[in-house]
Amino acid sequence: MTNEPTESESGPEHSAPQPKRPDPPRPEKLLSIIQFLAPHTEKVIITTHAQERMAERDISDLDVYRVLQRGYIKGKIRSGLKEGEWACKVAYKIRGSREIGVATVVIQTDALLVSTVEWEDK
Secondary structure (H helix, E strand, C coil): CCCCCCHHHHCHHHCCCCCCCCCCCCHHHHHHHHHHHCCCHHHEEECHHHHHHHHHHCCCHHHHHHHHHHCEEEEEEEECCCCCEEEEEEEEECCCCCEEEEEEEEECCCEEEEEEEEECCC
């Protein structure tokens, strides 16, 4: 005899309901928050990983801020790890250069977390 739960004990009626994740914000709404926060450098957190990629790819912090202030949301908006967080990629073609992608997490409407930076044409 096993201690496995029976089908009726392990069915959906015995599991806690999963809360429905809210729908992601519209790209233009999220972009307006990003563009509002980006000029306030104290509200932009650039992770160590992103700093390493910036150095490796010769992308400056000024380039990152420019992308956040002038770019567009490229691809899907995903929910972050915590409630009120939204992850997306912001992209912008720097004049005389290539398009840069900045993986960004919008934390509530309070801060931006830059998790990585990449060239979009590679």
